[in-house]
Amino acid sequence: MVATAPYDLRFDAGRLCLDLVATVGGRFSEEPVERLDGPARLRAWLVGAGVVPPGTPLDGVDPSWLARFRAARDLLHRVVHAEVDGRAADPDLERLNALAATAPPAPRAVRAADGTLVRAVAGPPDCEELVGRIARDAVELLTDPAARGLLRRCEGETCSLVYLDTSRGHRRRWCSSEVCGNRERVARHRRRVVNGRG
Structure with a gap:
């Protein structure tokens, strides 16, 4: 797997x-891209995704968390993917439910330096609390x-991503118009040029 920026x-x-x-x-490509390539990247993802608020002490994040x-x-x-494909994944559902049974970390309202309340x-x-929060989100979604x-x-x-289509008319085609959508448009343009219609 290739690491990324x-x-x-x-x-x-x-x-x-x-x-x-x-x-x-690119899970289905020849070289999938690993975005969680170390503890620092996992910490960045946890804050960026909103799993924990900025400023949360994450010094305990280590390679075991990554695994x-x-x-x-x-x-x-x-x-x-089983749900999208209409297949049963009961053994995996049992594992998901077990992860979701772990209580997420308790939120608190605290005053920031400017006096506003922040989470x-x-x-x-701990790792299980955060994985449990994400598993609960999956249970709620499914x-x-x-x-x-x-x-x-x-x-x-080559994209394997599943997304929630909240677009108007629910006609979104790609996980990201800037990434997969742009690749498709470039490929379509190249096909037209090769076929003499460009």
């Missing part, structure tokens, strides 16, 4: 659990008929 963290799938699945890019988040990500990938967590969270009905698979040729 920090700016490649994505938060455009529409749900926390889907954003975790999106931390592997647990990657395992949860692969589980979520299987469960979500914080009481002390450093058991909500309206949200589940908005799950779409990206039409990008």
Whole structure:
């Protein structure tokens, strides 16, 4: 798996659990892109995705956390894709439910330096609490008929991402218009040029 640059963290799938699945890019390509390539990247993802508020102490994030988040990500990938494909994934659902049973870290309202209230967590969270929060998001998504009905698979040729289509008319075709959509438009243009219609 290829590592990637920090700016490649994505938060455009529409749900926390889907954003975790999106931390592997091009899963079906010859060289999938690993976006969680170290503890620092996992810390950046946890804050960027809103799993924890900025300023949360994450010094305990180490390679064992990375392994647990990657395992949860692969589980979520299987469960979500099975649901989109209309297949049963009951053994994986049992594992997802077990992860979701862990209570997430308790939120607290605290005063920021400017006097406004901001969200914080009481002390450093542990890995299971954070994985549990993401698993709960997946359970909520998969058991909500309206949200589940908005799950779409990206039409990008090598893309494996599933996203929540909240676009007007629900006609979104790609996980990202800037990434997969642009690739498709460039490929279409090249085909027209090669065929003499460009």
